[in-house]
Amino acid sequence: MNLSEKKKEIIERVGVYYEHKGLQPVVGRIVGLLLVAEPAEATFEEIYGELQVSKSAVSTALTFMQAKEMVEYTTKPGDRKRYFKLRLNEWKTNIQKQFDDILDIENLIKEVVVLKENRQSDFCCKLIDIKNFLLFLRKELPLLLDKFEATKNK
């Protein structure tokens, strides 16, 4: 595969990005590798070879990534190897999911507001403002995504 230094650097940076999202290091590096690889796929063997990690670490990571719909594999006739590639079609959906995760706190805030005895307090008013903000985003974000798709069909 013979990756350039620049590509190796990008793999590590993508790795760190995913680590910050709470995913395990190897997962992020596999995403990085599949981003910079040309063509954009790699076999199991290439993955653990290039990333210099054990087969088992790669096996565990790929199982996880398939469950999360991050990667898929194709096979070729007369070749038992699996060719893993990123599921880029789901990428935008994943971004949406990440937004939804942020907005998840809305339900908890709702429950907190219900418990408050004094709903006129400064604190509670601010809380209600945040709740409304989250509600607003939850409604508007899907529209924004539609708007993006619309710009492409022109």
Add this chain to the structure above:
Amino acid sequence: MNLSEKKKEIIERVGVYYEHKGLQPVVGRIVGLLLVAEPAEATFEEIYGELQVSKSAVSTALTFMQAKEMVEYTTKPGDRKRYFKLRLNEWKTNIQKQFDDILDIENLIKEVVVLKENRQSDFCCKLIDIKNFLLFLRKELPLLLDKFEATKNK
């Protein structure tokens, strides 16, 4: 302080929400406590008492939370205790920051696209679409936030 079972449950759920964001358990529980407390503040002593963790764990967490502008404290004349409370005014800014973190991958994708030899490939076209999507969101999200503020001033 004498928290109801419901409040204790909410504290734990807020805790788990923050754990998923990659913050340490105690940090999330402190946010939870400061959300359900009435009035919405607590002393250092109340925090480690209610959460049943050590003083040092609370000290470390509060130092971190102050650096991240999550909490602040006020004092009262003739009382050496600090009264910690959530900085709700920054909450919406924090949500924005979380969005920005998601969009951060845009720069990496840009660099990946530059490296690609065949920019007409299916993979590269999808990558460019994602890049444009992230660019679109980075432009539109601030406008959406303005729109929310505008709805309030009517």
Add this chain to the structure above:
DNA sequence: TTTTTGGTTCAGAAAGTTATGAACTAATAA
């Protein structure tokens, strides 16, 4: 049939994170 290839599984090692408890500081009170 035996060997090779392409992976999976799992016990435990290594590394990283989080919490504790004891010792400490600095300010106030007695």
Add this chain to the structure above:
DNA sequence: TTATTAGTTCATAACTTTCTGAACCAAAAA
């Protein structure tokens, strides 16, 4: 002056995550 209060710091204990290496399995090749 000594004691108490409010909180910090740090070594290390406890726990969790991540990775490795060895053993394993199933399919194909020799």
